[in-house]
Amino acid sequence: MDRRLQDRFSLDGQVAVVTGAAMGMGRETTLTLARAGARVVGIDRNADVMEETKAMASAEGLACSFAVADVSNRDDLMKVAQRTQEDHGRVDGWANIAGILRYSMIEDITPDHVNEVIAVNQLGVLWGIAAAASVMSNGGSIVNISSSGGEMPYPSLAAYGMTKAAVMQLTRTAALELGEKGIRVNAIAPGFVDTPMVRNTHLRADGSLDEAKRREHLAARAAQSPLGITGEVQDMAMTILFLMSEAGRFYTGQVMRPNGGVFFG
Ligand SMILES: NC(=O)c1ccc[n+]([C@@H]2O[C@H](COP(=O)([O-])OP(=O)(O)OC[C@H]3O[C@@H](n4cnc5c(N)ncnc54)[C@H](O)[C@@H]3O)[C@@H](O)[C@H]2O)c1
Numbered sequence: 001m002d003r004r005l006q007d008r009f010s011l012d013g014q015v016a017v018v019t020g021a022a023m024g025m026g027r028e029t030t031l032t033l034a035r036a037g038a039r040v041v042g043i044d045r046n047a048d049v050m051e052e053t054k055a056m057a058s059a060e061g062l063a064c065s066f067a068v069a070d071v072s073n074r075d076d077l078m079k080v081a082q083r084t085q086e087d088h089g090r091v092d093g094w095a096n097i098a099g100i101l102r103y104s105m106i107e108d109i110t111p112d113h114v115n116e117v118i119a120v121n122q123l124g125v126l127w128g129i130a131a132a133a134s135v136m137s138n139g140g141s142i143v144n145i146s147s148s149g150g151e152m153p154y155p156s157l158a159a160y161g162m163t164k165a166a167v168m169q170l171t172r173t174a175a176l177e178l179g180e181k182g183i184r185v186n187a188i189a190p191g192f193v194d195t196p197m198v199r200n201t202h203l204r205a206d207g208s209l210d211e212a213k214r215r216e217h218l219a220a221r222a223a224q225s226p227l228g229i230t231g232e233v234q235d236m237a238m239t240i241l242f243l244m245s246e247a248g249r250f251y252t253g254q255v256m257r258p259n260g261g262v263f264f265g
Pocket of ligand 1: 046100
């Protein structure tokens, strides 16, 4: 590949923060951005599992550090932003990936269920944008994770779908507000990706994985795609890399849909 093209996708010399870094898309994004040359600060509330990401990064000699923080807590994210700025002198990229999945039919839904999902999936992204903007002094790129569930309704995912739709509108508002500081804000709305979040829905009461149920679910989701496939964490990490790099400089306020064609927008 031509060196000039490679440079457009390189994050050499940049500093990025990734939320949800312990597993799934957040883990893969942490490793991918670091492989692209960025110094990455990964944050998650699950300190134990984040140790696995830390070990993977360290085995590859990647420039990553990790901090425990809860994205639903604005102060936590402000502290991460300040600390990153102090330690590394700049913040160029911020990926708001942490999220939770909770099921309930509307007739049974409780305030606790709704408040928990809003606090993480919606306010967690709002606080992440605010924290990133507070330290991005030379422009930057913020990427928020929405979901195809923010555009396609699924039974028992009312609260989840509400928050993911909100992330799309929040992304547009933030793009308008932050554009004059040279900060780009985009969202990605992934289709189905086999991650621990999804695998948790295939656990039996005793905690073991119901492999037959898992395969059935994957096949049903693959059948929704014209390509007949489901997504992989790397598909999301590559989209985020594009949006964070110079190659994505003309994108802001957009929702990108790596979803295998299950929904066209
Ligand atoms: N997997 C899919 O099919 C899919 C599809 C569309 C969108 N998404 C979205 O992509 C994002 C990543 O999903 P995933 O499948 O990798 O999930 P995952 O459950 O595998 O990983 C999510 C990570 O977020 C962390 N997290 C959760 N709440 C947190 C909090 N309050 N503070 C800090 N960290 C927290 C978890 O500890 C975990 O490490 C989520 O926002 C999810 O809603 C997932």
